[in-house]
Amino acid sequence: MWEAVVQKEVRLLYQNLSSRWNTRDAEGIAELFEEEGSLVGLDGTSVDGRVPIREHLEALFANRAAPTYAAEVEDVRVVTAEVAVLRAVAGIVLPGERADFSVLIVQTLVAARDHDRWAIALFHSSPAFGHEGPETVLTSRPVPGVPRAASAER
Numbered sequence: 001m002w003e004a005v006v007q008k009e010v011r012l013l014y015q016n017l018s019s020r021w022n023t024r025d026a027e028g029i030a031e032l033f034e035e036e037g038s039l040v041g042l043d044g045t046s047v048d049g050r051v052p053i054r055e056h057l058e059a060l061f062a063n064r065a066a067p068t069y070a071a072e073v074e075d076v077r078v079v080t081a082e083v084a085v086l087r088a089v090a091g092i093v094l095p096g097e098r099a100d101f102s103v104l105i106v107q108t109l110v111a112a113r114d115h116d117r118w119a120i121a122l123f124h125s126s127p128a129f130g131h132e133g134p135e136t137v138l139t140s141r142p143v144p145g146v147p148r149a150a151s152a153e154r
Contacts, residue, residue: 007076010084010111013118014073017109022068024061030054033120034112040124042105068093071107082113089128104128
């Protein structure tokens with residue numbers, strides 16, 4: 001029973017992260033991390049610590065039109081009552097464009113219970129290329145907002 005509560009709380013943490021990303025709220029995103037939390041961006045950039053994460057995201061949002069994401073949680077695995085791992089798949093939404101699900105991103109969030117709240121210990125985004133071609137990614141993963149059968153046909 002407690003696992004279901006943890007899963008719900010960690011999903012909410014991810015939803016807050018996604019929402020704040022999509023509104024370019026660098027400070028709000030950083031607040032979701034542990035003091036020594038880590039962020040690994042889509043380009044492989046690694047940033048450690050809440051303040052450096054905020055500064056990195058402020059610069060990112062100020063200097064370029066970062067895409068928003070349309071995401072769907074694939075799985076939340078409860079490791080202990082204080083640690084959980086969430087995996088999601090996301091499609092890119094470029095400014096002024098419709099969601100592009102031809103390029104998928106796999107996102108992994110490691111959440112840790114920090115006193116009275118869940119916080120992000122690690123958030124990692126990675127392009128989902130598939131070693132045997134992009135079609136293998138699409139057949140093995142749901143595309144947000146597209147029924148699984150349609151995802152396999154893409």
